[in-house]
Every structure is written in C-alpha cells, then in structure tokens.
Amino acid sequence: MCAALPAISATAAGYDAYVAVDASGTFSRTKREAGLLRMQQAGVIVSDDGTLMVKALADNASPESGALYAALDMPFAVLVGQISTAYQGGVADRQERV
Secondary structure, X not given: OOOHHHHHHHHHOOOOOEEEHHHXXXXXXXXXXXXXXXXXXXXXXEEOHHHHHHHHHOOOOOOOHHHHHHHOOOOOHHHHHHHXXXXXXXXXXXXXXX
C-alpha cells in the first residue's frame, strides 16, 4: 500500500511512476501479487531498486558507475569499473591510430 497508492495517483495525474518492488512489501504473497497487478494495470512501471538506479545512471561507462554499483552493494562493481577503465583506454588507443 505504501507504494501503490501514490504511484497509481501519480500515474492518474499524468506522471510516469516507477516503483521499486523490493523497497516495499507485505507479509501476504496474495496481497503482494494483487498490488503489483493493480499497479501494472494502472500504468505504473514496476522494477527493482538496482535496475532503477542503473537506469537513472543511463551509462555504465560513466565515471560515477563504479561508485553507484559499490553503493548498491552489487558484487560486479569492481568489474564494471575495470571495464570502464579498459574501454576508456581502448577509445584513446583507437583515436591515436586514426
């Protein structure tokens, strides 16, 4: 209920509403499933907190990506940082050859 009512109201008012399902919950599986279905039927975009944060970041190659993944306690944060560093070096190498 804590996420459903404001999200459905925001959607009805014309906003894009996103709900992180792992940021709210209930003790009843039936209520959870009914609430998710109700939100989806109302046009609420249902996702998880990690996915929504990464979507807000918009680019895994950005310098902020490593810190974001580390803050989310995602085990692949180090890998993302290494890939970003390697990609940035690779882009510079390709530009030098041109």
